[in-house]
Amino acid sequence: MDIIQILSLALNELVAPMTVGYILCAIGLAVHFGFTGLLNFGQAAFAALGAYGYGYAVLVFGWDLWGAILFGLICAMAFAALLGIPTLRLRADYLAIVTIAASQALRFTVGSSTAAPITGGSAGQSQFGESFYALNPFPEGEYNLGTVTLTNLELWMRVVAWGLVAIAALFVFALTRSPWGRVLKGIREDEDAVRALGKNVFAYKLQALVIGGSIAAFGGMVFVMSSQANEPTNWGTNFTFITWTILLLGGAATILGPIVGGMVFFALLTLIESFLEILVNAGLLPFLLIEQVAQIRFLLVGLILMLLVIFRPQGFFGNKKEMQFNG
Amino acid sequence: MNRLLKGPARAIGALIAGFLIFAGLLTASPASAADADPSTFAYTIAGTLQQDDTPITGVTIIASKDAEKFETKSDEFGEWTIMVPTDGIWKVELDTTTIPKEFNLANKDGAVNEADLSQTDFAAVLFKFGTDVVVKQSFTDQLLVRVFAGFNFGLMLAIAAIGITLIYGTTGLNNFAHGEMVTLGAMMMWLFYSFFQWNILVAGLVAVAAVTAFGWAQDAGIWKPLRKRRLGLNQMMIVSIGFGIVARYLILLFFAGDTKDISGAATVIQLGPIFTSDVTLVSMVISVLALLGVAYFLTRTRIGKATRAVSDNSSLAASTGIDVERIIRIVWVVAAALTGLAGVLYGLQFQGNWSMGYDILLLLFAAVTLGGLGAPLGAAVGALIIGMVVEVSTLFMPSELKYVSALLILIVILVVRPQGVLGKKQRIG
Numbered sequence: 001m002d003i004i005q006i007l008s009l010a011l012n013e014l015v016a017p018m019t020v021g022y023i024l025c026a027i028g029l030a031v032h033f034g035f036t037g038l039l040n041f042g043q044a045a046f047a048a049l050g051a052y053g054y055g056y057a058v059l060v061f062g063w064d065l066w067g068a069i070l071f072g073l074i075c076a077m078a079f080a081a082l083l084g085i086p087t088l089r090l091r092a093d094y095l096a097i098v099t100i101a102a103s104q105a106l107r108f109t110v111g112s113s114t115a116a117p118i119t120g121g122s123a124g125q126s127q128f129g130e131s132f133y134a135l136n137p138f139p140e141g142e143y144n145l146g147t148v149t150l151t152n153l154e155l156w157m158r159v160v161a162w163g164l165v166a167i168a169a170l171f172v173f174a175l176t177r178s179p180w181g182r183v184l185k186g187i188r189e190d191e192d193a194v195r196a197l198g199k200n201v202f203a204y205k206l207q208a209l210v211i212g213g214s215i216a217a218f219g220g221m222v223f224v225m226s227s228q229a230n231e232p233t234n235w236g237t238n239f240t241f242i243t244w245t246i247l248l249l250g251g252a253a254t255i256l257g258p259i260v261g262g263m264v265f266f267a268l269l270t271l272i273e274s275f276l277e278i279l280v281n282a283g284l285l286p287f288l289l290i291e292q293v294a295q296i297r298f299l300l301v302g303l304i305l306m307l308l309v310i311f312r313p314q315g316f317f318g319n320k321k322e323m324q325f326n327g
Numbered sequence: 328m329n330r331l332l333k334g335p336a337r338a339i340g341a342l343i344a345g346f347l348i349f350a351g352l353l354t355a356s357p358a359s360a361a362d363a364d365p366s367t368f369a370y371t372i373a374g375t376l377q378q379d380d381t382p383i384t385g386v387t388i389i390a391s392k393d394a395e396k397f398e399t400k401s402d403e404f405g406e407w408t409i410m411v412p413t414d415g416i417w418k419v420e421l422d423t424t425t426i427p428k429e430f431n432l433a434n435k436d437g438a439v440n441e442a443d444l445s446q447t448d449f450a451a452v453l454f455k456f457g458t459d460v461v462v463k464q465s466f467t468d469q470l471l472v473r474v475f476a477g478f479n480f481g482l483m484l485a486i487a488a489i490g491i492t493l494i495y496g497t498t499g500l501n502n503f504a505h506g507e508m509v510t511l512g513a514m515m516m517w518l519f520y521s522f523f524q525w526n527i528l529v530a531g532l533v534a535v536a537a538v539t540a541f542g543w544a545q546d547a548g549i550w551k552p553l554r555k556r557r558l559g560l561n562q563m564m565i566v567s568i569g570f571g572i573v574a575r576y577l578i579l580l581f582f583a584g585d586t587k588d589i590s591g592a593a594t595v596i597q598l599g600p601i602f603t604s605d606v607t608l609v610s611m612v613i614s615v616l617a618l619l620g621v622a623y624f625l626t627r628t629r630i631g632k633a634t635r636a637v638s639d640n641s642s643l644a645a646s647t648g649i650d651v652e653r654i655i656r657i658v659w660v661v662a663a664a665l666t667g668l669a670g671v672l673y674g675l676q677f678q679g680n681w682s683m684g685y686d687i688l689l690l691l692f693a694a695v696t697l698g699g700l701g702a703p704l705g706a707a708v709g710a711l712i713i714g715m716v717v718e719v720s721t722l723f724m725p726s727e728l729k730y731v732s733a734l735l736i737l738i739v740i741l742v743v744r745p746q747g748v749l750g751k752k753q754r755i756g
Contacts, residue, residue, distance in 0.1 A: 039561060039564075041568075086738075086742040087738075087741065087742060090741060090742075090745060091745075092561055093501050093560065093561060093564055094741050094745060096501070096561075096564065097501065097689075097692050097696070097737070097741065098737070098738050098741050098742075100689065101689050101692070101693070101734040101737050101738055102734070102738060104689055104730075104734060105730075105731045105734040105735060105738075108727070108728060108730055108731050108734075109728065109731055112725060112727045112728055113725070113727065114724075114725045114727070114728060122416050122441065122443075123416065126393075231415065231416070233415070233416070238572075241568060241569075241572060244565070244568075248565075288580075290369070291369035291370075291448050292580055295576050295579055295580055296576075296580075298572055298575075298576045299572070299573055299576040299577065299580070301569075301572055302568075302569045302570065302571070302572025302573035302574075302575075302576065303569065303573050304569075305565065305566075305568065305569030305572070306566050306569030306570055306573065307569075309558075309562050309565045309566050309569065310553065310556075310558065310562075310566060313562065
């Protein structure tokens with residue numbers, strides 16, 4: 001593998017649907033954490049529900065694209081309400097424990113053979129994207145975009161995915177500039193002060209949780225759509241942790257943060273992995289096996305997460321004053 | 328970058344480098360043991376076919392996922408290995424027509440199995456041959472068996488959970504990297520006991536000592552500098568998540584992803600309907616002794632009392648002349664020792680793998696929350712309840728969902744009574 005190949009691989013990662021899936025989840029998390037201060041460590045559950053809801057509606061109900069998307073959204077929103085109503089009154093770190101526990105419980109459940117008739121069990125769902133790819137307007141053929149060559153379906157997937165990112169970013173931008181968004185930031189800074197102003201803090205938090213969860217549900221759908229395979233192992237805590245790393249990398253209380261954070265994060269990972277692979281193949285890292293290189297990925301996730309929170313909690317774009325992690 | 332910033336960076340770097348060197352020195356070979364086969368595929372599924380210790384030769388084994396299919400035959404030792412190209416969950420099947428007449432599967436659905444390669448690159452798959460030992464037990468007997476198992480599991484959770492709650496009580500940190508100390512304890516035990524074949528007592532003590540050192544180094548290298556920087560507690564919690572990931576994947580890199588058999592030779596002991604082993608009984612006694620030791624330490628010794636004072640109100644404790652930083656250091660050492668011990672005992676009874684500690688982390692949080700965060704004896708009670716619930720719930724629901732019941736308890740408790748069963752109300756505010 002030469003440098004050009006590595007770079008084009010990294011460029012491909014930059015715009016890949018999987019990257020977009022994470023970016024959408026990170027935008028949702030920006031609403032939760034960046035703007036409202038909710039420590040949601042169960043973002044994987046919202047994405048999973050979006051994906052499973054969509055897949056279930058297509059495979060079992062036989063619904064068309066729009067109905068299925070709506071069903072996926074409703075699943076995620078219902079989960080947000082179910083989770084939020086009892087827990088949003090809790091202290092921030094308790095919320096973190098509850099959300100991570102809920103997402104793990106959900107993952108165990110959807111992956112179990114007991115739930116297999118509904119979710120497909122450990123094999124998950126597959127082949128649910130027909131109606132989506134049927135809408136593809138690009139004529140058949142290969143499209144050469146700089147160093148990356150895509151089929152028409154791959155191009156369609158990427159266009160839709162990035163369209164969703166643009167819509168989500170504009171939506172969140174508009175929200176945060178609205179009076180409603182200012183109340184959210186007020187809650188993040190000082191919940192009691194906002195309450196003293198007569199605002200129903202709980203209702204605002206719940207709305208933020210539902211909105212961020214819905215954006216994550218889109219992320220989940222995009223995540224599984226390109227491979228048309230939705231496996232329960234996708235939705236482990238690592239998914240959530242990667243989302244957090246992306247968000248904190250770019251800047252939690254920013255609009256561009258999650259987008260740039262996600263692109264940089266995956267391009268960087270690909271570069272590092274390819275570089276390590278070259279070193280391993282050249283015999284320069286005798287203690288590392290080639291298949292262990294993929295494990296380095298998560299090691300880096302953890303390391304980046306730690307260092308960011310300690311040294312640059314505001315990320316690339318953030319304002320340090322906005323990132324005080326109340327509590 | 329100012330002076331305050333440099334401290335933790337250097338410390339973290341040193342800690343990670345130290346861990347790397349330490350683990351690298353000790354385990355140069357085990358990591359590659361599972362991947363000795365020079366094949367182009369990165370993932371391995373393997374197993375041994377035998378009935379009553381007689382190897383079964385020439386049976387065709389087929390691994391399939393989606394459209395991909397690979398097959399092999401068991402060799403003269405009954406052993407077989409299939410290399411597969413991708414991760415995920417592979418279906419592993421025996422071609423029943425190739426099984427020699429004199430052998431028979433334990434049950435007729437037993438020819439199909441699964442290999443979970445989603446997190447690791449090696450999976451062992453077991454097919455049961457011979458007469459299946461299914462003794463129909465009465466409900467009371469089953470309940471007794473489960474309660475015993477739950478008590479045993481709960482005791483192990485308890486010593487690890489006390490570690491979490493002591494750290495939380497004195498520093499306010501919800502330590503998400505706590506599970507890795509359990510894993511490290513088990514892995515060290517595997518290294519010294521199973522790999523180096525040391526005496527079980529010596530191996531256990533060295534393993535606990537290693538985890539204790541890890542706990543001390545963690546506090547000195549990461550948490551103390553962060554406390555000095557006055558990093559917020561929520562930030563610290565996220566740092567602990569990051570640190571947990573780093574530690575977990577370092578363990579995976581050095582010990583590989585296969586299941587480590589640590590148990591060695593255990594003698595089966597029958598107590599009424601309960602089949603257990605000498606290892607289990609001894610480890611239960613050790614757990615109880617450890618719990619009593621902690622109770623004595625906290626209620627009778629000067630340092631223990633000082634620890635409780637710091638938990639109650641650290642600034643007030645400081646103003647009475649207690650060296651809070653010293654107490655926190657001691658708490659980290661004690662917590663790490665207890666947690667390492669839990670890992671050693673857990674590994675001896677249930678084998679170990681790289682993510683075992685992380686897998687039970689949320690159960691530990693459930694136990695701690697149930698007992699009341701920051702209340703050490705509450706955590707012990709909570710752990711016993713959680714252990715019991717996890718085991719007894721398998722009587723009423725599929726065992727693959729047994730952790731779900733514990734997680735639901737965690738959620739319900741946090742919602743209904745966030746201060747826990749024995750916690751004080753002020754702690755939630």
